[in-house]
Amino acid sequence: MTIIKEQPDLSRSRDIPSSFETVRLLVRRYQPDDASWYAPMSVQNREHLERYESGNAAMGIKTEADAAAVIQGFIESWETCRAFFLGAFHKESGVFVAQIYIGVANWDLPELELGYFADATHTGQGFVTEAARGALRFCFRELGAHRVRLECDDTNVPSYRVAERCGMIREGHLRENHRHADGSLTGTFLYGILRHELNL
Numbered sequence: 633m634t635i636i637k638e639q640p641d642l643s644r645s646r647d648i649p650s651s652f653e654t655v656r657l658l659v660r661r662y663q664p665d666d667a668s669w670y671a672p673m674s675v676q677n678r679e680h681l682e683r684y685e686s687g688n689a690a691m692g693i694k695t696e697a698d699a700a701a702v703i704q705g706f707i708e709s710w711e712t713c714r715a716f717f718l719g720a721f722h723k724e725s726g727v728f729v730a731q732i733y734i735g736v737a738n739w740d741l742p743e744l745e746l747g748y749f750a751d752a753t754h755t756g757q758g759f760v761t762e763a764a765r766g767a768l769r770f771c772f773r774e775l776g777a778h779r780v781r782l783e784c785d786d787t788n789v790p791s792y793r794v795a796e797r798c799g800m801i802r803e804g805h806l807r808e809n810h811r812h813a814d815g816s817l818t819g820t821f822l823y824g825i826l827r828h829e830l831n832l
């Protein structure tokens with residue numbers, strides 16, 4: 633759950649870089665003309681996202697108009713410093729490989745929240761770990777975070793392996809706090825990393 637304790641200084645959004653690069657990836661904020669490919673990408677990833685990202689905005693997208701509305705929401709979130717949605721694109725091919733979400737837990741600390749998904753056809757190549765490491769650097773260096781947290785289902789092994797490869801520490805375990813659509817119960821691992829622990 634995202635709690636914004638203080639209205640952020642909106643002028644700060646002008647100073648936030650709109651992209652960063654890693655060895656293989658360009659990770660950038662979305663722009664209106666992304667809707668044309670974001671719509672089919674969302675449809676193709678629905679099954680992939682269903683178990684652990686059922687609330688992801690991509691899950692509700694069927695048409696380019698739906699995608700345009702979601703992208704517009706991403707743009708407004710960025711401009712009001714409420715959340716930062718970025719697409720990760722393979723530099724050589726320009727292909728979309730993953731999405732990074734940086735939420736705002738608390739601007740007072742500041743504490744940010746990291747989330748991600750891989751495009752289903754681009755898993756198992758380290759792209760999410762690479763983009764997430766870059767996103768943590770972005771959180772601490774560009775957004776001034778003191779702490780970044782991440783929540784993930786305790787059965788989502790690929791997800792918590794990404795967090796751990798990025799140096800995030802497992803700080804807690806909420807047991808059986810989520811009931812899935814199929815009725816099964818799972819828990820939530822809580823991860824966090826502090827500014828002085830960034831070693832990326």
Ligand SMILES: CC(C)(COP(=O)(O)OP(=O)(O)OC[C@H]1O[C@@H](n2cnc3c(N)ncnc32)[C@H](O)[C@@H]1OP(=O)(O)O)[C@@H](O)C(=O)NCCC(=O)NCCS
Binds near residue numbers: 757761790
């Ligand atoms: C969670 C999720 C993003 C993880 O994706 P992923 O492809 O496993 O993550 P990465 O892109 O970092 O790839 C890591 C894998 O690639 C392998 N790999 C191959 N080349 C690599 C490279 N150059 N660098 C790093 N890892 C590499 C790693 O060994 C690792 O595999 P392993 O876990 O079997 O050891 C993906 O499963 C997903 O999108 N799930 C659905 C949405 C979701 O659950 N989101 C998270 C909610 S909290």
